[in-house]
Amino acid sequence: MEAFLRAAAGFVVAGLELEAEPSAVGAAQRSLDDSGLLLLGEVHGVRENPLLIRALMQVLGLTSLALEWPDDLAPAVAAFLAGETLADHPMLWSGDGRITAGHLAVLAERAAAGPLELTLFDGTMEAGWNWSQRDEAMAARILAGGAARNRTLAVAGNAHTPVSPTELGVPMGACLTRSRPGVREIRINYGGGYYYNLRPGRFARAGPRGRQARFYLQDDALVLDLPSASEAVVPQRPWP
Numbered sequence: 001m002e003a004f005l006r007a008a009a010g011f012v013v014a015g016l017e018l019e020a021e022p023s024a025v026g027a028a029q030r031s032l033d034d035s036g037l038l039l040l041g042e043v044h045g046v047r048e049n050p051l052l053i054r055a056l057m058q059v060l061g062l063t064s065l066a067l068e069w070p071d072d073l074a075p076a077v078a079a080f081l082a083g084e085t086l087a088d089h090p091m092l093w094s095g096d097g098r099i100t101a102g103h104l105a106v107l108a109e110r111a112a113a114g115p116l117e118l119t120l121f122d123g124t125m126e127a128g129w130n131w132s133q134r135d136e137a138m139a140a141r142i143l144a145g146g147a148a149r150n151r152t153l154a155v156a157g158n159a160h161t162p163v164s165p166t167e168l169g170v171p172m173g174a175c176l177t178r179s180r181p182g183v184r185e186i187r188i189n190y191g192g193g194y195y196y197n198l199r200p201g202r203f204a205r206a207g208p209r210g211r212q213a214r215f216y217l218q219d220d221a222l223v224l225d226l227p228s229a230s231e232a233v234v235p236q237r238p239w240p
Contacts, residue, residue, distance in 0.1 A: 007101035007233040013109045016051040017212040032151040034182030041158030045097025045196035047232040050106040064150035066119040081111040095236030097197040119145030132169035139175035186222040193229030
């Protein structure tokens with residue numbers, strides 16, 4: 001735990017250069033105006049993910065964030081954002097990359113900069129639930145949290161953010177669309193590099209590598225290009 005907190009304290013929250021095209025910003029704002037929500041689909045375990053979240057919140061003027069973290073962590077995270085040391089908790093240690101040192105640093109910086117409403121929307125699956133039922137429950141927690149009051153950026157693994165059914169089932173984004181018509185998804189496109197999700201992984205190189213992140217519309221889809229990803233510091237412990 002001490003090593004994880006040292007990594008968070010050493011994470012530099014710097015302004016990530018984001019080229020945001022006006023058409024994409026306009027489409028994202030319409031999603032927020034129409035539905036109160038904007039979805040961001042990520043691959044877990046990338047160091048730059050929390051910096052992209054921060055950049056989008058700044059561009060769009062948002063103070064409400066929802067993360068695919070276990071809701072059992074809410075009291076410990078709230079105390080951390082109030083200035084206390086983050087308490088150890090078994091749910092911190094899944095090792096799947098949703099929780100990183102950079103996330104703690106960015107959350108602390110956003111909370112210090114002004115009001116931050118944070119919703120954690122993953123939870124315990126009931127016995128016998130399938131993939132779609134878990135996503136439906138996550139959508140319900142988002143709607144019961146900050147999104148019930150404020151325009152909210154909701155961040156999850158990119159299998160959960162599509163706004164229509166997929167081969168996996170009915171994702172969280174599609175469930176939200178039923179209650180909040182007009183919600184849009186941003187998909188992060190990783191141009192190469194590394195991530196950590198239970199084990200180290202590497203992205204295939206995708207086309208020429210640009211010099212900065214870019215947010216744009218492509219065939220009416222919202223895309224956020226990250227030219228190169230680096231592996232995040234992810235808390236992990238061996239499973240029994």
